[in-house]
Amino acid sequence: MNDRCALDRLTCVLCPVGCELEVLKDEAGGLDVQGNQCDKGVPFAVEEILHPKRNLATSVPVRGTAATMVSVRLSGPVPREMIFPILAEIGRLRPEAPVRRGQVLIADVLGTGVDVIATRTVI
Amino acid sequence: MDPIETHDVVVIGGGPAGLAAALGARRAGAGKVLLVERDRALGGILNQCVHDGFGLFLYNETISGPEYAERLIEDVVREPIRIETGAMVLDLTPDRVLRINSRAGYRLVRAGAVVLAMGCRERTREMIEIPGTRPAGVFTAGSAQNLVNLQNFRIGNEAVILGSGDIGLIMTRRLTFEGVAVKGVFEIMPWVSGLERNVRQCLLDLGIPLRLRSTVVEIRGRDRVESVVVAKVDEELAPIPGTESVIPCDTLLLSVGLIPENELSKRAGVALSPSTGGAVVDQALMTSVPGVFSCGNVLHIHDVADWASYEGFAAGGSAARYAAGERAAGGTVRITAGPNVKYALPQLVTAGTAGVEWSFRTTRPIRNAQIVVKGITTGKVHARKKFGRLLPSELQKIKMRRAVEEDLEVGCHE
Numbered sequence: 104m105n106d107r108c109a110l111d112r113l114t115c116v117l118c119p120v121g122c123e124l125e126v127l128k129d130e131a132g133g134l135d136v137q138g139n140q141c142d143k144g145v146p147f148a149v150e151e152i153l154h155p156k157r158n159l160a161t162s163v164p165v166r167g168t169a170a171t172m173v174s175v176r177l178s179g180p181v182p183r184e185m186i187f188p189i190l191a192e193i194g195r196l197r198p199e200a201p202v203r204r205g206q207v208l209i210a211d212v213l214g215t216g217v218d219v220i221a222t223r224t225v226i
Numbered sequence: 227m228d229p230i231e232t233h234d235v236v237v238i239g240g241g242p243a244g245l246a247a248a249l250g251a252r253r254a255g256a257g258k259v260l261l262v263e264r265d266r267a268l269g270g271i272l273n274q275c276v277h278d279g280f281g282l283f284l285y286n287e288t289i290s291g292p293e294y295a296e297r298l299i300e301d302v303v304r305e306p307i308r309i310e311t312g313a314m315v316l317d318l319t320p321d322r323v324l325r326i327n328s329r330a331g332y333r334l335v336r337a338g339a340v341v342l343a344m345g346c347r348e349r350t351r352e353m354i355e356i357p358g359t360r361p362a363g364v365f366t367a368g369s370a371q372n373l374v375n376l377q378n379f380r381i382g383n384e385a386v387i388l389g390s391g392d393i394g395l396i397m398t399r400r401l402t403f404e405g406v407a408v409k410g411v412f413e414i415m416p417w418v419s420g421l422e423r424n425v426r427q428c429l430l431d432l433g434i435p436l437r438l439r440s441t442v443v444e445i446r447g448r449d450r451v452e453s454v455v456v457a458k459v460d461e462e463l464a465p466i467p468g469t470e471s472v473i474p475c476d477t478l479l480l481s482v483g484l485i486p487e488n489e490l491s492k493r494a495g496v497a498l499s500p501s502t503g504g505a506v507v508d509q510a511l512m513t514s515v516p517g518v519f520s521c522g523n524v525l526h527i528h529d530v531a532d533w534a535s536y537e538g539f540a541a542g543g544s545a546a547r548y549a550a551g552e553r554a555a556g557g558t559v560r561i562t563a564g565p566n567v568k569y570a571l572p573q574l575v576t577a578g579t580a581g582v583e584w585s586f587r588t589t590r591p592i593r594n595a596q597i598v599v600k601g602i603t604t605g606k607v608h609a610r611k612k613f614g615r616l617l618p619s620e621l622q623k624i625k626m627r628r629a630v631e632e633d634l635e636v637g638c639h640e
Contacts, residue, residue: 114422121422121614140614157427160276160290161403162375171378174276174292183431190403204296222276223292 110134111152115144124148156180160222161193163208168200170225175208178218185215193219201226233260233308234549235542236324236337238315238490241270242531243522243538244343245298250542251341252305256549259307260335262326264314268302269295270345271368272531274375277396279423283532294531318494320515338549339517341541342491342505346523348393349483351445356388358445361452367393367481374400382477386454387411388442392420392529392619394481399428401479409473410435412442412456414463417591419619420481421529442478443470451476486524494518501569502526508574509582510544510554511537519545526571526585529621533585554579559630562602564637566592568618580629588616588638595638597624602633 115122122139126148129135136148150156160176175193189212198208202225209219235251237244240263248261267273272280275291282288285297302309313328322337348366363382365373371393373379385406387394390413398408411429416438418425429436437456443465444455458469486504488496497506497514504525505513512519521541522534554576561584563569570586586597595616599609609626616622616638624636 113426116423123615155431157431158278158288159403160278161400162276162378164378172376174290174375176276176278176290204293222290223273223296 111148113148113151115139115147117143117147126152155183157183157186159186159189161190163193163196163198165202165225166197166199168225170200173198173202173225174222175219176222177212178207178220179216181215181217185213188213189215189219230333230335232336232338233258234338235341235545236260236262236322236335236339237341237343237542237545238262238318238324239270239343239345239522239524240265240268240309240311241343241345241522241534242272242294242298243345243524243534243541244270244341245295245302246535246538247341247343247519247521247542247545248302248307249298249305250539251339251546252307252542253539254543254546256338256542256546259305260337261302261307261309262313262315262324262328263309263311266312268299268309268311274368274372275396275531276375277400280531283530284535291531298535315490318490318518320495322494322517337517339519339545340494341538341545342488342496342513342518342520342524343522343538343541344487344490344524346484346486346527349480349485351480354480354482356442356445358455359447361445361447361450363447363451363477364445365477365479367391367397367479370397370479371400374404380404380406382406382451382475384409384475385477385479386442386456386473386475387479387481388454389413389481389483390418390420390425390436391481391483392424394479395420395424395428397479397481398434399432402432402434406477408432408434409475410437412437412440414439414441414459417618419483421619422617441465445478446472447476451478454478484523484527486526488524491518491520491524496520499569499573501563502571506573507571508554508558508576509572509579510548511541511572512544512548517545517548519548526569526621529619533621559633561634561636564598564600564635566590566595566638566640567597567636570636575630575634577631578629581625581627582630583623583625584636585621585623586636587621588618590618592616592638592640594640596640597622598637598639599624599626599634600637602635604632606632608634 162172272291272295280294317325457465505520521537
């Protein structure tokens with residue numbers, strides 16, 4: 104056993120083995136990953152601890168149609184801390200029908216390089 | 227009254243399993259295929275699952291539920307499949323006559339084969355018997371998901387979530403995004419019943435507390451929920467006196483399990499399994515009623531929509547072959563769930579079938595697990611597979627290459 108405190112415990116989701124990873128701080132202040140059965144587990148855990156990225160999904164009211172809502176998501180994951188600022192941007196959206204699946208509703212949202220896209224077709 | 231209309235294959239339900247079943251039937255050569263959906267639109271539960279994580283297996287990318295549905299529907303409408311939405315199958319007989327009520331009226335339909343793909347419904351407050359008053363503000367997680375995602379309702383201001391099923395976890399995040407304060411998720415079992423990635427992304431990311439071995443013992447409030455009382459539970463899952471605490475809230479979400487919706491199956495005389503709540507099926511996903519097949523959440527609860535669709539493709543293909551006159555020849559072998567295994571499906575296999583793959587769930591989390599398929603009388607091991615960790619929340623699979631010749635047990639050993 105060592106007395107260094109574990110920063111986090113997480114399950115690697117890169118393959119079905121699902122290694123249980125433990126991330127510790129090493130003497131130099133870097134991250135030490137344990138529990139991985141292959142090389143891919145280390146960058147996975149380091150990224151998840153230092154720069155976690157997430158997608159986000161919600162739905163917004165749509166105008167000009169009987170359907171009430173159009174669902175939206177991001178075209179790719181963004182740094183986790185951007186989720187709530189982006190939600191505020193999406194909250195202002197009131198798209199007009201027709202909206203097509205995959206249609207860009209906000210391009211490069213808040214300079215993240217990802218788009219807010221519609222995830223269903225509303226005619 | 228004689229049936230006025232015949233089809234090779236009739237699929238009941240237009241969600242991820244039923245859509246795939248209709249496609250599977252066409253691809254296996256069925257000429258006339260009818261797909262019946264009671265909702266106004268196809269897609270089933272996918273329409274309200276706006277979060278991503280769908281399609282990883284079927285489409286090799288992670289997309290949202292509505293996108294997954296639209297892609298499957300696009301494939302379906304390219305085929306000469308007759309689609310009937312807003313139509314309800316009222317009855318199904320053992321000789322495959324369906325009574326259908328639709329906008330066009332009531333009629334009888336005779337099917338060469340039937341695929342059951344009716345999905346599941348949620349357990350309610352009444353089914354878990356939470357004492358207290360009966361105010362507004364108590365929702366099942368899925369009905370809350372429908373109200374928020376499809377109908378733009380704000381369902382409350384302060385919520386407590388009972389049960390750690392996936393829909394409850396997803397809704398915890400969804401409500402938090404909508405500005406609802408989620409006070410905590412309470413789970414009676416010592417482990418989470420939803421997927422690990424949902425615990426991480428829906429609870430840990432947002433700092434929502436998770437309390438295991440805890441449950442809601444009382445709901446308080448006159449017109450609207452005013453608070454809930456939570457308590458720890460003992461090994462027998464009974465609330466421990468003295469551990470109660472009151473949580474002020476106006477909303478309680480229940481994510482306490484799903485029940486395969488087999489009312490029609492029962493009317494047709496389909497034998498059900500107590501451990502899955504769905505039909506007992508063979509390797510072709512055929513039920514105890516010849517020519518009636520089952521797939522998706524009506525067969526057993528899935529954690530990933532893609533697997534429900536794969537089952538749909540398989541059931542649809544089997545149905546098409548049955549309608550064309552193909553029959554399995556040989557005796558029937560029984561498969562039982564061994565130690566630590568909740569169920570293994572299919573439960574029946576025609577003797578001589580090679581390459582059978584079972585879906586199974588464990589009864590509890592198990593580390594360094596070995597799944598063993600062995601003969602009940604001979605004790606001979608026919609297949610084994612190792613898993614670093616098995617969770618009851620994760621549906622897993624094991625395949626046996628050799629032909630099945632004897633009654634088998636699927637067991638899990640540490």
